[in-house]
Amino acid sequence: MIRMLLRVLGDEHAPPVRRTVALMTVTAVAEGLSCALLVPVLRALFGGTPGDVWPWLAAFGAAVAVCAVLRYRGDLSGFRVGTTLLRGAYHRLGEHLARLPVGWYRAGRVGEVSALAGQGVLRAVSVIAHLLAPFISATVTPLVVVAVVLAFDWRLGLAALAAAPVVVAVQAWTARATAADDARRAELDHEATARVVEYLQAQPVLRAGGRTGERFRLLDDALRELQRASRRSALSALPGVVGSVLVVQAVFTALLVLGAHLALGGHAGAPEVLAVLVLAARCADPLLALSELAGRLRGARAELVRLDAVLRAEPLPEPPDPVRPRRHDLEFDSVTFRHGDRVVLDDVSLTVPEGRRLAVVGPSGAGKSTLLHLLARFHDVTAGAVRVGGVDVRAIDSGVLMSRIAVVFQDVYLFDGTIEDNVRLGRPDADGAEVRAAASAAGLDEVVARLPGGWAANVGEGGALLSGGERQRVSIARALLKDAPVVLLDEVTSALDPVNEAAVHRGVERLVAGRTVVVVAHRLRTVRHADHIAFLDGGRVVEQGSHDELLRRGGRYADFWHLSAAEVGG
Known part of the structure; x- marks a missing residue:
């Protein structure tokens, strides 16, 4: 005993x-x-x-x-x-x-x-x-x-x-x-x-x-x-x-x-x-x-x-001799990932030059969010390699890797505390002015202004006392405060009303400026401004190129684009 x-x-x-x-x-x-x-x-x-x-x-x-x-x-x-x-x-x-x-x-x-x-x-x-x-x-x-x-x-x-x-x-x-x-x-x-x-x-x-x-x-x-x-x-x-x-x-x-x-x-x-x-x-x-x-x-x-x-239970192994990347370009090199018996990603190869934006689109269940999880090393690949700055993420110390990456998910979880506490999670040692500046850039200051407690307002367990759009702004402010060179966005505006979507979109544009970005999105404005677009289906890249190139080809992406445009117009 x-x-x-x-x-x-x-x-x-x-x-x-x-x-x-x-x-x-x-x-x-x-x-x-x-x-x-x-x-x-x-x-x-x-x-x-x-x-x-x-x-x-x-x-x-x-x-x-x-x-x-x-x-x-x-x-x-x-x-x-x-x-x-x-x-x-x-x-x-x-x-x-x-x-x-x-x-x-x-x-x-x-x-x-x-x-x-x-x-x-x-x-x-x-x-x-x-x-x-x-x-x-x-x-x-x-x-x-x-x-x-x-x-x-x-x-x-x-x-x-x-x-x-x-x-x-x-x-x-x-x-x-x-x-x-x-x-x-x-x-x-x-x-x-x-x-x-x-x-x-x-x-x-x-x-x-x-x-x-x-x-x-x-x-x-x-x-x-x-x-x-x-x-x-x-x-x-x-x-x-x-x-x-x-x-x-x-x-x-x-x-x-x-x-x-x-x-x-x-x-x-x-x-x-x-x-x-x-x-x-x-x-x-x-x-x-x-x-x-x-x-x-x-x-x-x-x-x-x-x-x-x-x-x-076996955690993800830490490298014995960690390597610190000097650049922030991203690469998926023949990546295969299996979850149990299911192949989620199958031989995916993509590159994102430093400071550029990659948009990943496709039907639900195609493996889009899994790409982000592999970049953040929430999982390890089954085969192939995911690299940041030319270094395999498995060779980077997990603390160093996460310090280089800011992640904004569609479903935002906030801890039971004040708005400022939740924003400060992005960088706990930030001073008050830096926290306010990040909140303002994310459009969170107008939310704070209308809350009874202001910055001291409690968000409730999971952020239950805030709307979805307000929680998303807190998440973006947190990412802005972190000031990481790589930003991963996962469907951040797909469930928002037009007013909140516009506010969150402005915050996202400030967040991604000058950074290496991978965005999983359905919204047209996010996809259109990407430097490169990959259409994923069944865990494989079936099309990739710029927005205009893919529209001219008239393939799967063009069908997706026209269907999305028709839904917006309807």
Whole structure:
């Protein structure tokens, strides 16, 4: 368990964890040894000179005080290490998720990662703070007490020691019996979380289609299955709990019978037998709690296994000797990209000279946005190469690559904060004047002027308090503030009304001036002013050239152009 925790979180956390485990173990041993003082206390109390009990009582009180100090320090160390590990787990998970290719985030990952980042990490790491100390106490202290009993009377000690393999066998059997049910419950937990997220995100569509009841039934079914799985998991653990209780009670009864037999036969003194029974009763509570603790530890370990699986997902490799490009021209060299069994791009070759604009057009599903993703290295190509300034993007440090590229997508996500906070993401160290200048160039200043809070206005989660056009202006202002030499635009005006489209278009023109640009677009004005146009269909370039050349050819692009013009005119 500890080994897996350290493997997941990194060896830098090993020293404090090992110190904490050692301190908790010393505390458990001290608690067991302090119980040994009960034997001379009871012997003196029930012997011929009861007054001799006071020194032993003083020693017992001192031992209890020492155990209390050790327990306090152990628990405090556990909480501190648990807090450090929790922070480390979230940092490592966040950094790893940021390095994974976008293709890793398939359907269902949202619920899985949400459950893992929510309760999963907390449950897994809290083992140090909350479960480890009582578990060590429940296992080590009874063993120390058994050793003490062996020292006073080997017959009673062997009788107590016989319980150890039975308790271990019961716990092992319970772990095997509950493993499948626990795994199924965790799987359904993630599925139910994904259903909740889906249900909340799909509210506008569901209400417009009058399908809220149907979708609610799907969510209800997921929650009902989770309830059934939780019940099965609890029932499968019940025999282990009952078995542990029976073993503890049976051993205590055996010790009672054997002690009475030895005392009545004159083979052991009554005070010693009474002390052994008191020690046995002292061990009963931690042993009875062992089943519950073991179940919670198994749950924490299962979360660690899932966290480990996410952290083992292969990120895009960083180059061992990164190359820094000196130019900003772009090249797709015989690029092929597959997503699963589907060929998204097939032997695509395109070049964009520095400071020029390439427009990529074509039907939906042709692979246009994938070209932008490969340039930004959200994925790696299956074959061929994507180059920036003559350097393969796989040979460029990811931080350096992203510092050279500004991306504006059709679907803009804004973080829950102020407008200024979201614009400043483009360059966090920018001063206020630079932020205002970028916002003005993007036409965002007129949006800010009509908002009640101005620059301090909160945009809501995902930018929900702004319109689509307003969110797009924030995205363009962010890209302008970044001032990157390469700009990637993906359908930035396709879903906007004419007023917002005109404002966003003005911001885009300021953004792309003097930069190397690749634009995926349907709007005519964006396509017309491109230096080079590529028509993509089925993952292949079927036509390319300037706007006028492609119109003269009367091919696929000309059909696209005339159809778009007819839609605008209509």
